[in-house]
Amino acid sequence: MKPNFSLRLRVFNLNCWDIPYLSKHRADRMERLGDFLNLESFDLALLEEVWSEQDFQYLRQKLSLTYPDAHYFRSGIIGSGLCVFSKHPIQEIMQHVYTLNGYPYMVCHGDWFCGKAVGLLVLHLSGLVLNAYVTHLHAEYSRQKDIYLAHRVAQAWELAQFIHHTSKNADVVLLCGDLNMHPKDLGCCLLKEWTGLRDAYIETQDFKGSEDGCTMVPKNCYVSQQDLGPFPFGIRIDYVLYKAVSGFCISCKTLKTTSGSDPHSGTPFSDHEALMATLYVRHSPPQQDPSPTNGPPERSSLIGVLREAWTELGLGIAQARWWAAFAGYVIVLGLFLLVLLCVLAAGERAMEVAILLWTPNIGLVLGAGAIYLFHMQEAKGLCQAQAELQHVLGRVRETQNPRLGPHLAQLLASGGEQS
Amino acid sequence: MKPNFSLRLRVFNLNCWDIPYLSKHRADRMERLGDFLNLESFDLALLEEVWSEQDFQYLRQKLSLTYPDAHYFRSGIIGSGLCVFSKHPIQEIMQHVYTLNGYPYMVCHGDWFCGKAVGLLVLHLSGLVLNAYVTHLHAEYSRQKDIYLAHRVAQAWELAQFIHHTSKNADVVLLCGDLNMHPKDLGCCLLKEWTGLRDAYIETQDFKGSEDGCTMVPKNCYVSQQDLGPFPFGIRIDYVLYKAVSGFCISCKTLKTTSGSDPHSGTPFSDHEALMATLYVRHSPPQQDPSPTNGPPERSSLIGVLREAWTELGLGIAQARWWAAFAGYVIVLGLFLLVLLCVLAAGERAMEVAILLWTPNIGLVLGAGAIYLFHMQEAKGLCQAQAELQHVLGRVRETQNPRLGPHLAQLLASGGEQS
Numbered sequence: 001m002k003p004n005f006s007l008r009l010r011v012f013n014l015n016c017w018d019i020p021y022l023s024k025h026r027a028d029r030m031e032r033l034g035d036f037l038n039l040e041s042f043d044l045a046l047l048e049e050v051w052s053e054q055d056f057q058y059l060r061q062k063l064s065l066t067y068p069d070a071h072y073f074r075s076g077i078i079g080s081g082l083c084v085f086s087k088h089p090i091q092e093i094m095q096h097v098y099t100l101n102g103y104p105y106m107v108c109h110g111d112w113f114c115g116k117a118v119g120l121l122v123l124h125l126s127g128l129v130l131n132a133y134v135t136h137l138h139a140e141y142s143r144q145k146d147i148y149l150a151h152r153v154a155q156a157w158e159l160a161q162f163i164h165h166t167s168k169n170a171d172v173v174l175l176c177g178d179l180n181m182h183p184k185d186l187g188c189c190l191l192k193e194w195t196g197l198r199d200a201y202i203e204t205q206d207f208k209g210s211e212d213g214c215t216m217v218p219k220n221c222y223v224s225q226q227d228l229g230p231f232p233f234g235i236r237i238d239y240v241l242y243k244a245v246s247g248f249c250i251s252c253k254t255l256k257t258t259s260g261s262d263p264h265s266g267t268p269f270s271d272h273e274a275l276m277a278t279l280y281v282r283h284s285p286p287q288q289d290p291s292p293t294n295g296p297p298e299r300s301s302l303i304g305v306l307r308e309a310w311t312e313l314g315l316g317i318a319q320a321r322w323w324a325a326f327a328g329y330v331i332v333l334g335l336f337l338l339v340l341l342c343v344l345a346a347g348e349r350a351m352e353v354a355i356l357l358w359t360p361n362i363g364l365v366l367g368a369g370a371i372y373l374f375h376m377q378e379a380k381g382l383c384q385a386q387a388e389l390q391h392v393l394g395r396v397r398e399t400q401n402p403r404l405g406p407h408l409a410q411l412l413a414s415g416g417e418q419s
Numbered sequence: 420m421k422p423n424f425s426l427r428l429r430v431f432n433l434n435c436w437d438i439p440y441l442s443k444h445r446a447d448r449m450e451r452l453g454d455f456l457n458l459e460s461f462d463l464a465l466l467e468e469v470w471s472e473q474d475f476q477y478l479r480q481k482l483s484l485t486y487p488d489a490h491y492f493r494s495g496i497i498g499s500g501l502c503v504f505s506k507h508p509i510q511e512i513m514q515h516v517y518t519l520n521g522y523p524y525m526v527c528h529g530d531w532f533c534g535k536a537v538g539l540l541v542l543h544l545s546g547l548v549l550n551a552y553v554t555h556l557h558a559e560y561s562r563q564k565d566i567y568l569a570h571r572v573a574q575a576w577e578l579a580q581f582i583h584h585t586s587k588n589a590d591v592v593l594l595c596g597d598l599n600m601h602p603k604d605l606g607c608c609l610l611k612e613w614t615g616l617r618d619a620y621i622e623t624q625d626f627k628g629s630e631d632g633c634t635m636v637p638k639n640c641y642v643s644q645q646d647l648g649p650f651p652f653g654i655r656i657d658y659v660l661y662k663a664v665s666g667f668c669i670s671c672k673t674l675k676t677t678s679g680s681d682p683h684s685g686t687p688f689s690d691h692e693a694l695m696a697t698l699y700v701r702h703s704p705p706q707q708d709p710s711p712t713n714g715p716p717e718r719s720s721l722i723g724v725l726r727e728a729w730t731e732l733g734l735g736i737a738q739a740r741w742w743a744a745f746a747g748y749v750i751v752l753g754l755f756l757l758v759l760l761c762v763l764a765a766g767e768r769a770m771e772v773a774i775l776l777w778t779p780n781i782g783l784v785l786g787a788g789a790i791y792l793f794h795m796q797e798a799k800g801l802c803q804a805q806a807e808l809q810h811v812l813g814r815v816r817e818t819q820n821p822r823l824g825p826h827l828a829q830l831l832a833s834g835g836e837q838s
Binding site for chain 2: 074092096161162168356358359366373380381383387395
């Protein structure tokens with residue numbers, strides 16, 4: 001590789017709002033998206049919410065000449081909705097499905113049925129190893145009373161851990177997707193602090209965004225409209241994040257969004273805006289490596305965000321255990337009622353009423369049983385994420401104060417977080 | 420690091436058969452296991468089937484001086500059962516829960532409720548990065564009619580992928596655990612071919628095993644007694660696998676098992692025998708690196724095993740889709756019967772019978788609905804594993820015949836496997 005080596009990487013990200021039977025103008029939007037991607041010829045196009053495999057196959061065929069390699073990530077009941085189209089050969093593929101992803105009984109929200117995941121693609125570009133990740137985290141339905149906060153923090157931690165452990169010999173790391181978190185949200189900070197990923201929107205020298213407000217986001221109403229900074233449509237939950245790991249530096253030359261409509265026909269691609277980033281990768285002497293991963297100045301902010309996440313997961317664990325205990329009481333009550341109904345049915349007077357009440361009562365016991373098992377599983381998943389966070393806290397504190405042994409640091413970490 | 424650098428690594432692995440209310444003599448066995456581990460002072464002790472967190476905490480306290488670092492991996496409803504005790508500080512921890520793990524309605528087998536997983540520990544030993552993995556795959560209840568074969572192959576592939584992608588900057592990789600597979604089983608071959616891991620039992624210069632047959636395995640009857648080689652107790656489903664990634668070579672000096680009893684008191688630790696390996700890591704010039712990962716001579720066997728796994732997963736997908744379709748028909752039938760019962764209940768003559776049949780009918784519809792959703796999810800998980808296998812097949816064939824473009828190779832790979 002020459003010392004003046006430079007690689008340009010053009011990346012496209014879009015949450016496609018491609019939900020069979022629910023999303024409007026799917027066929028038309030997919031067709032225009034295909035035309036646009038063919039015209040622009042990005043290096044990588046990473047898409048979320050492509051919940052129709054037929055639509056993926058349609059795009060795959062339409063884009064086959066410009067993007068010869070593609071992959072559709074399958075998980076859960078409905079699917080992860082993630083897919084990718086690449087101009088360059090994809091060397092390796094892997095998927096990690098998040099342990100926690102909402103509640104099965106929240107059918108109207110539906111995230112649980114999707115099997116939210118992170119997809120990894122390894123590409124070799126001009127001798128450079130690029131790890132590209134695409135993901136979609138649990139939606140936020142109410143900012144004021146967010147019952148999914150602990151799950152989203154756990155997902156952000158799993159995502160950060162997955163990137164941290166799978167990118168150790170990558171030269172460049174790229175994460176695109178719909179994180180369903182605002183830039184200063186706990187999960188977003190946790191992800192950035194633990195992986196060292198940088199936000200293209202903050203880092204870019206040249207941002208071109210829509211100025212005429214959001215288009216279909218308010219109609220879909222699945223994210224609140226709280227204003228968080230100068231982003232044109234008020235909310236920012238889709239991201240292009242990146243870092244160079246060693247010997248390279250990466251910068252974002254331009255970041256563009258669509259402007260409530262696609263650049264050619266004037267109607268929107270989706271209920272989200274697309275992100276289009278142009279990144280440059282260059283050689284960098286090791287001492288000038290700008291990667292901020294776990295450097296001493298950032299350590300205090302890492303500790304802060306780890307502690308905050310630890311507390312949030314702790315609240316989630318308490319909540320999960322409360323629901324499991326409540327479901328346990330309901331099971332006991334339901335079983336008692338069943339016995340009572342059997343006694344009543346044995347007599348003559350209330351036999352019909354007793355038989356009529358069997359159905360809802362058996363439903364109650366089975367439903368409570370399912371809820372009990374589900375929340376036990378939820379508690380276990382949250383406990384694992386919390387234990388991993390606590391371990392990292394112990395290690396970070398130990399490197400801060402090497403005179404502490406590893407076990408004393410671990411003890412202090414756990415002591416500090418135990419309520 | 421000196422050129423004559425050599426590191427000795429003593430490793431202990433045991434499936435502990437520690438199931439609350441079911442396993443016999445738990446307290447006594449845990450106490451003796453703790454004494455033995457303290458006495459032997461291994462570098463790493465990796466345990467499976469520790470399904471009682473109280474027992475883990477008991478061992479943690481008992482072993483705290485000899486093994487100052489420990490971790491319990493939490494997942495699923497009951498737990499993964501995995502834990503680890505380390506003499507050296509654990510630098511990093513991560514867990515990956517397998518996407519597929521049996522069927523929730525197979526309550527008597529219970530694997531689905533456990534959340535089977537793989538745990539990763541990163542250790543730094545004398546400047547060497549050691550990635551140690553501990554896992555436990557789905558049990559085999561019948562070798563002749565193994566309904567879990569596709570799930571175990573998918574788990575083996577996920578395990579292989581997890582190791583492949585997370586160990587890229589490790590110097591030494593170690594995998595211990597209960598794979599529930601015989602050495603020549605498809606999943607075991609897939610794991611070894613894709614990761615390059617070598618079997619301590621095959622590689623060791625000095626094997627000392629029990630000679631008085633198996634102890635509690637036949638009583639527990641959850642694995643068949645088919646003889647597969649000279650291993651003392653006939654079946655071999657617990658493994659110590661290892662490899663050195665680059666610049667190092669690793670060899671197994673000794674491999675010992677317990678002999679139907681613990682070495683001191685004469686009664687067994689568990690219904691499995693423990694494995695105790697002494698490994699030596701040395702410097703190795705890169706050209707003498709014995710790591711067989713994907714080298715040209717092994718490529719044809721890799722292709723063979725990938726194709727076989729592809730076919731097995733295909734059979735699993737067909738089965739999952741059949742069950743989903745069957746459950747779909749049952750739902751339609753159940754709904755039709757519900758309407759019929761409503762009509763009967765409206766009349767006078769058969770009202771009581773109709774009301775009495777509501778409960779089982781509603782149960783039928785709900786049960787079939789759950790089975791439909793579950794098998795849809797199963798098909799998605801198997802499809803993802805199959806797609807990843809197909810992608811690897813395409814890449815391997817492309818490197819075999821570089822004149823083929825990546826897309827032609829992919830096409831050939833998919834064409835060859837499509838039925």
